[in-house]
Amino acid sequence: xxxxxxxxxxxxxxxxxxxxxxxxxxxxxxxxxxxxxxxxxxxxxxxxxxxxxxxxxxxxxxxxxxxxxxxxxxxxxxxxxxxxxxxxxxxxxxxxxxxxxxxxxxxxxxxxxxxxxxxxxxxxxxxxxxxxxxxxxxxxxxxxxxxxxxxxxxxxxxxxxxxxxxxxxxxxxxxxxxxxxxxxxxxxxxxxxxxxxxxxxxxxxxxxxxxxxxxxxxxxxxxxxxxxxxxxxxxxxxxxxxxxxxxxxxxxxxxxxxxxxxxxxxxxxxxxxxxxxxxxxxxxxxxxxxxxxxxxxxxxxxxxxxxxxxxxxxxxxxxxxxxxxxxxxxxxxxxxxxxxxxxxxxxxxxxxxxxxxxxxxxxxxxx
Amino acid sequence: xxxxxxxxxxxxxxxxxxxxxxxxxxxxxxxxxxxxxxxxxxx
Numbered sequence: 108x109x110x111x112x113x114x115x116x117x118x119x120x121x122x123x124x125x126x127x128x129x130x131x132x133x134x135x136x137x138x139x140x141x142x143x144x145x146x147x148x149x150x151x152x153x154x155x156x157x158x159x160x161x162x163x164x165x166x167x168x169x170x171x172x173x174x175x176x177x178x179x180x181x182x183x184x185x186x187x188x189x190x191x192x193x194x195x196x197x198x199x200x201x202x203x204x205x206x207x208x209x210x211x212x213x214x215x216x217x218x219x220x221x222x223x224x225x226x227x228x229x230x231x232x233x234x235x236x237x238x239x240x241x242x243x244x245x246x247x248x249x250x251x252x253x254x255x256x257x258x259x260x261x262x263x264x265x266x267x268x269x270x271x272x273x274x275x276x277x278x279x280x281x282x283x284x285x286x287x288x289x290x291x292x293x294x295x296x297x298x299x300x301x302x303x304x305x306x307x308x309x310x311x312x313x314x315x316x317x318x319x320x321x322x323x324x325x326x327x328x329x330x331x332x333x334x335x336x337x338x339x340x341x342x343x344x345x346x347x348x349x350x351x352x353x354x355x356x357x358x359x360x361x362x363x364x365x366x367x368x369x370x371x372x373x374x375x376x377x378x379x380x381x382x383x384x385x386x387x388x389x390x391x392x393x394x395x396x397x398x399x400x401x402x403x404x405x406x407x408x409x410x411x412x413x414x415x416x417x418x419x420x421x422x423x424x425x426x427x428x429x430x431x432x433x434x435x436x437x438x439x440x441x442x443x444x445x446x447x448x449x450x451x452x453x454x455x456x457x458x459x460x461x462x463x464x465x466x467x468x469x470x471x472x473x474x
Numbered sequence: 475x476x477x478x479x480x481x482x483x484x485x486x487x488x489x490x491x492x493x494x495x496x497x498x499x500x501x502x503x504x505x506x507x508x509x510x511x512x513x514x515x516x517x
Contacts, residue, residue: 204503211489211496218485222478231477235484307506318498323491457496464495468488 110160117159121374128372129153132265141272145245145365149265152369163370170370173363178260178371181253183364184246185332190357191246191459192336193349195427197311199453201303206419206450210457212403213423214465216241216396221469224388229381232256235469237385240267241392242462243274244425247329249368251466255473261371262382266389274429277390279437281397282421290405291441293416295450308341319464325474326467333463397421400454416447422454425462431455 132150136143155163155170163170177183200206217238224234236256239248240263248267252260270277282291312334319330339349404420418437422430431451438447 201503201507204500204507207496207500207503208493211492214492215485215489218481218488222481222485225477225481231480234477234481303507310506311503314502315499318502319495322495460499461492461496464492465488468491469484472484472487 113160114158119159119374121378122157122159124378125157125372125374126154128377129157129369135269142268144361145268145368146265146272148362148365149268149369149372152366153372154369155366156370156373168370170367173367174370177360177363178249178253178367179257181250181328183360183367184250185328186360187246187357187364188329188332188463189336189339190352190360192312192333192338193340193352194357195333195337195340195456195459197337197456198303198308199449200456201307201311203450203453205415206453207457207460208407209400209404209420209423209454210459210461211423212420213396213400213458214242214461215399215403216392216394217465217469219395219399220388220392223391227384227388229384232473233259235473236263237388238392239263239466239469240270240385240389241396242425242465243267243271243393243396243430244459244462244466245271247425247462247466249364250329251469254470258376259381259385261368261373261377262385263389264368265372266386270389270393271426271429274393274424274426275433277393278397278421278430278433281394282401282418282434282437285398285401286405286417288441290417291438292445293414294442294445295416295419295447296413297446297449305341305343309338312337312341315460319467323464323467323471325471326464329463329467330460333459393424396424400424416445416450419447419450419454422451423458423461424455425458427455427459428452430458 129150132146135141136147155161162168220241221234221238224237225231232255236252236259239251245267249264252263316331316334320327336352339345339352400420400423401417404415404417408414418434422434424430434451435448438445
């Protein structure tokens with residue numbers, strides 16, 4: 108009989124707050140459609156975790172089992188990357204390889220935030236885990252945070268996915284502040300949709316894996332799984348595997364990943380002043396990453412004969428395809444005849460590769 | 475101070491590596507994908 112109503116009688120105010128946090132995430136997912144695929148399971152996981160005596164957590168709780176199997180082992184982010192690779196068309200990037208450099212430049216935000224986090228009093232491992240939010244890449248953020256600062260995994264994951272959904276609000280003011288109207292109106296050379304041969308499309312993921320692996324072996328888990336997924340897509344002989352990776356695999360793992368992260372949102376782990384600071388640092392990381400890309404594009408324009416629209420630099424984040432859409436829309440607002448979508452998509456997919464390598468570099472330097 | 479120095483060191487090495495790897499990709503793609511000529515683009 109004691110077990111009955113124990114959830115009610117043993118409830119602390121901190122757990123009530125966490126139930127409200129879980130409810131807010133569910134509200135944002137359903138009502139505002141902010142990354143609903145992740146925020147909804149995370150929010151419900153938080154509710155399941157914060158009811159006293161919950162059988163969902165603990166030694167035999169299914170959330171704990173899922174966490175141990177997929178997050179602690181870092182299996183879920185890797186599996187999601189296979190799905191992302193299978194969904195990503197690197198064709199636009201192969202047509203405009205110059206955009207690769209924006210995928211590198213935007214990673215500056217990660218390292219600037221890491222420096223600021225150290226100045227704010229975080230340990231260097233925690234700073235690295237927080238700064239990776241600036242990659243705008245959920246699986247990479249989880250992968251790096253789980254290795255460097257597992258106790259910060261919950262706020263980092265929530266911040267990463269929340270800000271990814273807020274890209275249309277975060278990026279435009281930063282881009283406007285750093286560019287002139289004339290720069291925002293720059294037309295770029297149209298993509299001629301050259302025929303990229305199947306040979307090149309198949310060779311690209313293998314080449315990226317080999318180069319990244321030989322230079323930074325720690326990047327292989329992330330880059331390798333991303334490129335394996337892309338190879339499934341481009342090979343043309345394993346359509347069933349490619350479609351499974353794009354749909355069933357990624358959906359199933361996203362479900363498990365979200366609810367497992369929610370299970371880490373316990374009151375004692377989440378309700379700390381540091382959580383607010385992490386959420387602020389995450390925003391700063393997004394702003395600095397956007398600024399890094401835009402400023403690098405302006406720097407490139409000093410040397411290029413055919414100027415690039417500096418707004419495209421903001422797409423070097425991994426928030427695909429949200430960032431590309433936002434920048435294309437901004438260009439259209441300035442000049443309805445300016446079509447930047449293909450260039451923006453190219454920079455955006457470069458950002459996916461760049462964020463994996465940057466995450467691996469942080470791990471390589473700190474572990 | 476030591477942590478700050480280490481962070482700046484990580485920033486320099488990591489950004490150099492990311493740009494270095496991207497430069498290799500750039501050269502490789504340039505070699506793999508032939509730039510389109512005027513004749514290719516047609517009338």
